[in-house]
Every structure is written in structure tokens, then in C-alpha cells.
Amino acid sequence: MMSRRELLAAPAIVRAQERKEKIRIAVIGAGNRGSFLLRHLLELEGAEVAAVCDILPERADAAATAVAQKGGSARTFTDYRRMLDEMKDIDAVVQATPDYTHREIDIAVLERGLHLYAEKPLALTVEDCRAVRDAARRAKGVMQAGFQLRHDPARAAAMRWIHSGRAGRVLLCHGMRHGGDLPREIGWYFDRTKCGDIVVDQGIHILDLFRWAIGKPPLRCYGDGGTALFIDTPPGRTVMDHYSLIYEFEGGVQINFSHHYFDPPGFTGIQERVFLSEGAVDLIRGEFQPRTERQRVKLEAPEAGQDATRLSLAAFLDNIRHGRRPLNDADSAYEATLVALMGTRAIYEKRIVTWKEMEG
């Protein structure tokens, strides 16, 4: 990599090559997640954040300041369509806007031929998910979804072990996500019409990992949930504060998942375990417990300790450079989102919902 001084002194063709190595990125949505993604992007070799957009100008300004603090320069916008019209030289977009905006923004970006890193979920209805997936299939650019846990070193190591077959066949995935309530300062998190409720907005990460472990979509699902503690809190709340879901797959394989926000101190916990015929795998720890031995096996995770989001964004840049299909591509995000929508439908309608009816 050339220094800036060397670059300025170099002939134009070398400068053009050097510039080509850089991937010019626009960030849409500079709130909680967008600022986190931006922070990682600014640390990644070969990424240049050229524009930031947020409907709240102060957020776009704050993001541009973060870019400037790292020696870059980003134009600010409050209208993403204007940004796409004016910024003709960007290669990629990182989208971190509220869930109800994903369909519109993702499709607009994909239709411009740009690469897209899009936060999850894909969209909030099956039809909208299909529309985004189909746009991604037609698109010139790479689309990667924000299921960054697929890039978490321990979980990736666990998944390689499961998929190698060395732990036998998958019998059951057991997950729990028990914690405190959602951050109150983000209003749309509490409106199910804007976030699809907590299965689609939050539980989706763990459900995606389990579906990936099993390797196919479920046949049917049943569940129950509601609002037991945080009734109308914050005022107008329409999302649940707890639920449990059971998914059944071919061959009787199951996902059993419990998610709630009732966390008194000391009772918080996330668990992601896959039980197989030869033992059990802990996804979070990246460990295998054989059925017949006492000793646990720590699975080899070359990037252990590195942040999943950073690795996911680094993979996005690599996928763009090499034209590779992302691990968390639009097709896998489509299935993950449908699994979550299926769970929500089963809970709301208090009945067994089948994959067939989801897919229409």
C-alpha cells in the first residue's frame, strides 16, 4: 500500500489502480448499529467510507465526523435516493436502517448495481422477502446480510465440526436468550409493524444458526408467547416480552428455543447448543462434548477472539474483491427470515404453521 505522498506523486494509472483496490462505501442509517458498523469499517484495510446518510442530519454529521477523525472524508445526505443519484463513484452500500425500510432501500441499492451489506431481517413479510431475494439474484453486485454470528470464530468452528459429520447426525438444537428488555431509546423496536416483533428482529440470529446447522428449512412450527411483564411498557408497546418455539425438521430433528426479557440480576443467559448422535456442540464456546468421554474438545478457531461484526464486514470486502458468494447471502437470509416469520405466525395464530404455507 502506498503512502498518500507517494500516491500523489505517482502517475495517474498507478493512482487509478491504487484507488481501485479501495472499496468506496456509503452507509445508510447511522444509528445504534450503523455507528458500530462504521467504526469497524473505518478500521478495515481497503474500505473507504465516502458518504453517510441518515434522515436525522445530526446523525449523518456525527458519522461524517467519525470518518474525518480517521483521516477520511464523507459527504452527508438525509435522502438515500439523492445520495445514490449523486455519488456515482461508490462501489458498495452498508444498510443499517429500521427493519420496515429494508425492502425499499435494499432493492433500490441492488438495482443500481452496487454491492450491499444489509442488516437483518431481509424484510417483514414473505412477499417482501421474496422481492429482496429476487432482486439480489438478479443483481450485479454481492449482497450479504447482517447475520454476523456466522462469522464468529467459535460458532464458525462449531459449524465446521457439525458439517464435517464427525459429531454424527443432528438430533436437536436447544437455544435460549434470556436477558433484559430492549433498549428503550429506540422506539421502533417496540412496534411490531416496524420490527416484525422480537422473533424476527432478535431471535432470528440464533434461529439462523440452528437452521444452518441442520442444513434445511423446517417442516412445521408451533409456539406460544406474549407480553407478561412489560404490558404497555413503554407506552404503545406491541411486541412480546417472551415466547417459546418448537420447530420440526425432516427425520424428527428439532429446534427448541426460548426467548424472554424478564432478566433479574444473575439470570441472564444465552445458550446455543446442538445435540448430535456422537455428542453435543456448544456454539458460543466452540466446544464439542463427546457422548462417551468426559473431556471436552476445544474446536480449532483460527480467528478466536476477533469480533464477529468486524469479520463479517471483512468477509464482505473480500467477497466483493473476489466475486464470492457470501456465507450469509440473500438466499440464506430469506430462509432465516421466513423461519422467524413462521414462528411469529404460529405464536400469533396459536396453531401449527407449515413451511409449505409460508412459501406459498
Ligand SMILES: NC(=O)c1ccc[n+]([C@@H]2O[C@H](COP(=O)([O-])OP(=O)(O)OC[C@H]3O[C@@H](n4cnc5c(N)ncnc54)[C@H](O)[C@@H]3O)[C@@H](O)[C@H]2O)c1
Ligand atoms: N446484526 C446485529 O446484530 C444487529 C444489531 C442491532 C441492530 N441491527 C439491525 O440494524 C438496523 C438498525 O437498527 P438500530 O438498532 O441501529 O436502529 P436505530 O434506530 O438506532 O438506527 C436506525 C437509523 O436509521 C435512520 N433511518 C431511518 N429511516 C431511514 C431512511 N429511510 N434513510 C436513512 N436513514 C434512515 C434513523 O434515523 C436511525 O438513525 C435494523 O435493521 C436492526 O435490525 C442488527
